[in-house]
Amino acid sequence: MSRNRLISAAMAALFIGFGGSGAADAAGDKLVVGFSQIGSESGWRAAETKTAKAEAEKRGIDLKISDAQQKQENQIKAVRSFVAQGVDAIFIAPVVATGWDSVLKEAKEAKIPVVLLDRQIETKDPSLYMTAVTSDTVHEGRVAGEWLAKQTGGKCPVVELQGTVGSSPAINRKKGFDEVVAKNPGMKIIRTQSGDFTRAKGKEVMESFIKAENGGKGICAVYAHNDDMAVGAIQAIKEAGLKPGKDILVVSIDGVPDIFKAMAEGEANATVELTPNMAGPAYDALIAYKKDGKEPPKWIQTQSALFTPDTAKAEYERRKDAY
Amino acid sequence: MTPPARTSAAGIPRALPQYGALVAVLLANWLLFPDFFTIRLQDGRLFGSLIDVLNRGAPVALLAIGMTMVIATRGVDLSVGAVMAISGAVAATMTGAGWGLAPVLATSLAAGLLCGLWNGLLVAVLRIQPIIATLILMVAGRGIAQLITEGQIVTFTSPGLAAVGSGSVLTVPMPVAITVAVLAVTGLLVRRTALGLMIEAVGVNRLSSAGAGVNTPVVLVAVYAWCGLCAAVAGLIVTADIRGADANNAGLWLELDAILAVVVGGTSLLGGRFGLVLSLVGALIIQAMNTGILLSGFKPEFNLIVKAVVLMIVLLLQSPALTLFLPRPGSPRSGSPHPRTPRPAEPPVKSGSVKSGGVKSGGIKPGAGA
Amino acid sequence: MTAPSPDASPPLLAIRGLSKAFLGVQALDGVDFTLHHGEVHALLGENGAGKSTLIKTLTGVYQRDAGLVALEGREIAPRSVDEAQRLHIGTVFQEVNLLPNLSVAENLFLGRQPTRFGFVDRRAMNRRARAVLVPYGLAIDVTAPLGRFSVATQQIIAIARAVDMSAKVLILDEPTASLDAQEVAVLFTVMRTLKARGIGIVFVTHFLDQVYAVCDRITVLRNGRLVGERRTAELPRLDLVAMMLGRELEEAAHRIELGPAGGDDRAPLARFRGYGKARSVEPFDLDIRPGEVVGLAGLLGSGRTETARLVFGMDRADRGEATVDGRPVRLRDPRTAIRLGFGFCPEDRKKEGIVGELSVRENIILALQARQGWLKPLPRRRQEEIADRFIRLLDIRTPDAERPIQLLSGGNQQKALLARWLATEPRLLILDEPTRGIDVGAHAEIIRLIERLCADGMALLVVSSELEEIAAYSRRVVVLRDRRHVAELRGEEVTVERIVAAIAAEPGAKEPGAKEPGATAPGATAPGGAPR
Known part of the structure; x- marks a missing residue:
């Protein structure tokens, strides 16, 4: 008995602080x-x-x-x-x-x-x-792909850091990017692996990509399904003695503050914002x-805006407190 | 007759499946990727796929060190992944708040130790089953880590803390060096004192051990505390490596990898004999596979299947059922006909030591075939 | 060597030239064994004689190297216990191989539960379980977990299961090792009933009385070979012992010469006053002096074991006081007792004594090491010295000190446990059933050892069901009944007759076994209630 009570007390103590509830008064x-x-x-x-x-x-x-x-x-x-x-x-x-x-x-x-x-x-x-x-996650992948195609003149061997296998953003962001790759014969996804949307896995996978592709010499760009994996990949690129953002271009999706910081430091090249x-x-x-009484459309699609290093510093300052 | 090697000494015949599997996985990696064994210096740090295996394997290896001893007491610690998240969150948050490296490290490790003590008290004093006791912290611990980081990835720029993850000692990556050091300290602690014997005794039979005067609660608390400490070290490494504490993902599911590493290393979940080095080999097998899959260019959908198949083979090689064809010792009164873990073939009975008092004379005829 | 079969029909079970070796060690060497329908056949021998190997070969645990096994004239070679069971060979082992967490009924019908629409029909299973247990006088709650019952009850449930699975050959491997006299009587009744139904029973035991009480024929093995097969009626006891040992057995039962210093005037080492624990033992007074053996006698469940456990701190007393060397002590746990120089060999060796997977060496040094603390490890060489010394001294039969203790026979495990405590040089050694489940030779050795230790000035507190044994070595015997210390016999009073009289003294005492609280329904003649 006392054992159970102890556990529930501990659990309760731990979860205090989560979960607020709305006040019932509807003012004016x-x-x-x-x-x-x-x-x-x-x-x-x-x-x-x-x-x-x-x-x-x-x-x-x-x-x-x-x-x-x-x-x-x-x-x-x-x-x-x-x-x-x-x-x-x-x-x-x-x-x-x-x-x-x-x-x-x-x-x-x-x-x-x-x-x-x-x-x-x-x-x-x-x-x-x-x-x-x-947001339209397929479109996000497309925007990232189109930026990369434009930037490299449609010639670029890309390594891809996928999100969690089977998750819908991973599937859709890959789909949108693949559409662009299909349109540009010079673009090719040479390696693709799951980085589970995390920094740690993104770094680990990127390390292997660099080794597998002749010390990174064969890689033109890395496309990450989210910014966190891109941040991990940037560290892997640095530790391999290469310059992220120059030797290997970095493009990703989400628009979290850390990627703006990386862009401001010249280590990342573009991100597509999931607002x-x-x-x-x-x-x-x-x-x-x-x-x-105007009925809105059934789907309001948010903008998938692309951000690049030129505005990165200001964007970082604007966002760092929102997150 | 030389006594059978202690498990820590990793006697070769007993450890053959583990070392064999490691060599096989490494060779497979080499076949998939010819430069696998190529190592060069990069910014004063060893660089290469083999180094990646060691470096990336370090967190699970550290967890496996602590987990081995917990499992040897017939327990299990499911909370190590969450403890990693906690120690990482503490380290990143404190660093962000401007603390120096020493207090940051000390506090993070203390947090892990505290988590371990909590688990140990639940198991040893309140006698809650280990799987349940540590499940509490597994669930709550990640919540605690999220509270500390306020749900965000807390990043830092302190080069001191970052060096824990990506620095090097005499060209050896820091995580590898730390793991070796922790292994050495742990090995000394359990094999140069009587702690190892006590742990094994408690794991095999807690009642008998208590009856023989072993302070079982203290042994259990110590083991869980050490496991928490190992997890805290692993958490520091992971956090330092990505220069940020990711409370949601740091160490996620790594408790399972650690348990797997221990089991692949041949320590039975039923407690008793344990081998620290072999658990590390288990961790390396797992990581060598992960790295191999990444290098191979397989579709990510296959990762888990490839991993499962290889692990199944390693575990099958250790299965008592598969070793049945080996001649086994005659144990007319043996309590259990099926050993829990693969045992080496027993050496033949020395006739001289069995005979005594004429009672058994003539009974033992070495080599007398039927 | 084979006994001539009285009838022309093939024997129920015929084993010819059976051999089995383990890594060059010949465990069985051309052994013959014949079992007829409706006979109880004792399979006897010392440790290492090959009894267990024979049984395990017969039940499919081991595969034979050579020889022939025929059941009713048909050759068989079972490869598993299950297969043996399907061939109508049922086995009940000394240590019950059932599942303590499952209910009695589930244990009885494990693997063959009655089903309805593909689901286990629990009600039918429980009903049938109750019916199955009726002939054994067990009116117990079949839905209760098996582990809640005494070893004796579990044993009988295991027998009931084997018999219910249409066994023609029933192998009982030391079933009586944990039963008290009344339970043994119940078992024998069961055996005779089964015998009348034509079932052949192979009976392995260490109790010679039981052999003569129930067996028709005896086969003796020694060192993996057949010594001979005899009709029980034609084999005098002394000849049987000679066959088993291959030598004349020394008369074990002799009185120790007590030195004049061993009188009651010596200051007691440990003194207990009004010591007891609710629902365990009524408060008792007990003095234990150096150089004397105090015996604790009584029936199973009378509080003997409980007394021993209180003295060692395995259980905590809730009343009374204890003094050691005249100083009051609180025996909180075994560690406290060990620091005071106590040692304790428990009744259930496997569960509370040995640390099975560890080596003989580690088991021997464990208590000494625990007392020293983990920071002061005994050097490996010292450990080996200690282990080797006691292996020699106590004649522990093991190929070497590194063998896992669980692979040793019961007698040798017991000696290793004794060695564990002797290594700590205890002042008081508490032995709970030190000779249970041990073969005749080791039995005598342990008794001699008890005497020698006592002569060396050690105090011993010994619990035993063997009254002759207790009478032989004890200077004082405390007799217990119904959790109460009822009598203390000393000196010349210590005889089997007096002990028995003391146990039975209370006028109008009921059958002691049935009085124990437990799962036994009132009025049932069941064994089973012994509290654990």
Whole structure:
């Protein structure tokens, strides 16, 4: 008995500090939005939450955030509680794609519009949500590829650091890049391996690529599915006695502060931003809808902007606090 | 008759599957990639694929050192990956806050030690099953690390801490040097004192050991604490290597690699005899495979399958069922007909030492074939 | 060498010229053995005689090198225990090979559970389990985990399982080693019933009384060879012992010459007053003086073992006080006791005594090393010296000190445990059933050793079920009944008759075995309740 109690006490102590809950008061005529966030598993996710708060403040929206700690049942509970509170809209960053129908029906019956952020869901009834704000991950890969093709005149043997095998961003970012490679006969992916979206694996894989390709002499560029792997690869390139950004070009996706720092130092060449500002466009669509009942399109695609070293320093300063 | 070699001495016949597998994997790598054994100096540091194997294998090797002793006590420590994340988070956060190298290292290692002590207390004093006891920290530890880093990758630029991951000692990469040092210290601790005997005794039979006066709680706590310390060192290396603490990914699933390394090294999960060096060989086999796969250019989808097949072969070579064809000692009263781990063929019974008092005279006829 | 078969039909089991060698060591050398339908056949021999090898070859654990095994005239060569079972050869080993975490019923029907629609039919299984156990007088909760029952009960469940699996040949490998007299009687009844059903029983035991009580025929092995096969009725006991040992057995039972200094006037080494533990032993007074053997006698479960464990600190007393050398002590754990110069050889050698996978050397030096602390390791050479000395002194039969102790026979394991404590030069040695499961030769050696140690001034506290033995070497005997110290016999009073009388003294005492709390249903004649 006492043993169990001890464990649960310890667990409880450890999890205090996670998970806040929205206050129930809906103040005045302000728009009230309930946001069921997945959690804070990555820097990008934290930035998304932070940006959502900042953008809400900008527009005078009252935002209630519920942290689901990676659990769908917590998200469903949060949505129900938002419905009960009678919020004006519900934002969900869904942790999984399926299993949303019944709770979304409850929201629909309460006439509360639902906006999906950052990820899509699978449902037979698209009317269950008003719109989804996500990026186009295939397009991200395409933008990275096109920049590289332009930069190298379409002639470049590339090594690719894939994300976690089987994950949808890894599949799509590879797909978009491959489209560009197919169009440029001089471009070729000479090696591709998974770096699991992490710095450590990115570094380890890059080390092997350099050795396998004649000390890196055969590599024109490295394309990493996220910035973290690129940061790891940059270190591997340096330790092999080569200059990242010059001897081997570095292009990646996400736009986290560290890659801007690397670009500012001349060690990376380009990144395609996956904007953490998913909530901003959602607020705008919501405000327009509330004002004159204008239904937004079913998919609001965020911009996949490309950033290069010339703006890196300023971009880094702008971002380092958002993350 | 010379007594059978202690496991730490890595007697060759017993260790044949492990060393054989390592050589085979290295040769396979060489066939896939002819420059595999080429080593040159790069910025005063050894550079080459073989060095990569050692360097990248260091974290798992360090975990395996601590894990070997935990497993020898018939336990397991699932929390080592999370402890790596904690020590890395502490190191990066403190460095970011402007602390010097010495206090950073000391605090990180102390954090690991504390985690180990916690596990040890749960196992030894509260008598919670090790797999459950350490599961608590495995889950909670990553949360603690995330709290420390506030969910971000905390990066640092301090060259001192970075040197722990990518510096070198007399051209040997720092992680390799650290691993060798930890192995040496651990080896001295367990084999030059009676600790090794106590660990094995507790692992084989905790009740008997306690009855013989072995202070079993202290042995258990010590072993888990050391394991936590080893994990903290591994965490420092990983963090220093990427110049950042990634609380979500640092050491993720490495506890499983460490357990695998120990098992491949021939230490039984049922506790008892252990071999530190062989666990390291196990870690190197795993890493040599990882590096080989990266060099080979296989599609990443095949990584896990290739790894699984090779490991299966190594473990099969150690399987008692496969060694059945070897002649085994006559043990008419042997408690268990199936040894848990492969044993070397016992030397023939020396007739002189068996006979006594005329009771057994004429019973033993060496070499008398049937 | 083969006994002439009275009838013309082939014997149930015929073994001819069986040989088996391990790395050049001939464990079995051309052995013959014949078992007829409906007979109980004792297979006897000292350690290393080849009994176990014979049984393991018969049950498929080992494959024979040469020879012929025929079951009802048909040659067989089982390659596993399962296959042997399918060939109707069932085996019950001394150390029960069942699964303590599973229920009694699951153990009985393991691998052949009754199913319904492809699922285990638990209710049918439990019902059948209860039915199967009826002939054995076991009315126990078949859904309780097996490990909760005493070794004796587990043993009988193992027999029930083997018999229920339609065994024609039933091999009982020292089944009585852990049973008390009443349980043995139950077992013998079972054996006779099975015999009447035509089942042939191979019975391995160290208890000669039991051989004469239940066996029709005896086969004696020595050093892997057949010594002979005799009808029990035609073989005097002395001849049997001579066959087993190949020599005249010294008369083990003789009274120690007590020196005049060994009187009660010596200051006690350890003194216990009102010492006890709830639900274990009632408070008792006990003095142990240097140079004397104190025997603890009583039936299984009477509190003998519990007393010994309290004295060594394996269990913690919750009342009373203990003094050693006149100073009060708290015996919190074995480490405390060891520091005071105590040593303890437990009853369950395998579970609480030996560290099986470690070598004989490591087992011998373990207590000494533990007392020194881990920081002061005994040098390897010193360890070897100690191990070799005791291997010689106690005649521990092992090829060398590096052999894992679990590969030694029970008697030699026991001697190694004794060596473990002797190496610490203890002042008080506590022995719980030191001669259990040990062959005749080692038995006598251990008794001689006890006497010698005592003569050297060591104090001994010995628990034993062998009353003759206890009467032979004890200067005082504490008799226990129902967890209570009921009598203390000293000097001339120490005789088997007096001990028995003391055990049975209480007027209107019930059958002691049935009085123990446990899983036994009230009124059942079952063995089984001995608390562990």
